[in-house]
Amino acid sequence: MQIKVQPMGMYQTNCYIVTVDGKDFIIDPGVNATEWVKANVTNPVAVLNTHAHFDHVWSNQEVKEYFNIPLYTPKDDIPMLTDNDWVPELPPSYPDVAVEGEVTTIEIAGVPVTFRHFPGHCPGCSTIEIGDAMFSGDFIFERSIGRTDFPYSSPKEMAESLKRFMQIDYDKIVYPGHGGTTSIKAEQKNAPYWLQTLE
Numbered sequence: 001m002q003i004k005v006q007p008m009g010m011y012q013t014n015c016y017i018v019t020v021d022g023k024d025f026i027i028d029p030g031v032n033a034t035e036w037v038k039a040n041v042t043n044p045v046a047v048l049n050t051h052a053h054f055d056h057v058w059s060n061q062e063v064k065e066y067f068n069i070p071l072y073t074p075k076d077d078i079p080m081l082t083d084n085d086w087v088p089e090l091p092p093s094y095p096d097v098a099v100e101g102e103v104t105t106i107e108i109a110g111v112p113v114t115f116r117h118f119p120g121h122c123p124g125c126s127t128i129e130i131g132d133a134m135f136s137g138d139f140i141f142e143r144s145i146g147r148t149d150f151p152y153s154s155p156k157e158m159a160e161s162l163k164r165f166m167q168i169d170y171d172k173i174v175y176p177g178h179g180g181t182t183s184i185k186a187e188q189k190n191a192p193y194w195l196q197t198l199e
Helices: 034-039 058-069 074-082 156-163 185-196
Strands: 002-008 011-021 023-027 044-048 071-074 097-099 101-107 113-117 126-130 135-137 172-178
Touching: 002 034, 011 135, 023 113, 034 058, 034 172, 044 058, 044 074, 044 113, 044 126, 058 071, 074 097, 097 101, 097 172, 156 185, 172 185
Parallel strands: 023 044, 044 071, 071 097, 135 172
Antiparallel strands: 002 011, 011 023, 101 113, 113 126, 126 135
């Protein structure tokens, strides 16, 4: 598996291209991501969203239509893709698959992709696992967690999500939506501190 990353836009939101067996998965194509994606894929098969905040989904529709590939978005965040009072200039995007369930594994082009629903930062906030990597969006960062003071955020749901995150019994490299990599085990050690701040 090969992973490419490029921070996009003023918030330096990480867009990832994950290549497995010659198949490219595009995760969170943010502001002006399309040209970078075009230059770095050979066989794109899907666009995947960790959540629907504007800096993660800005180029969703453009990338989807250019390559004629499906878009997968957590179900609870789909309304934000087309009705966004927060950022009204966001280009609307239209998912082909609404991902739902606490833990959902979908086979895409023969590759298992697992979404784990961790609401709190926003209603649909999820991680995406492919192989030995977890793409955590704005749920977990290196020594930090997603903000819970945005519209549709919930400190209570974030606390419950952190408790479930702490129960994961394996380790993977974590590739967040902003900043550098970390690991599940490293952030499980930090989670109790964040739980205290939320509760």
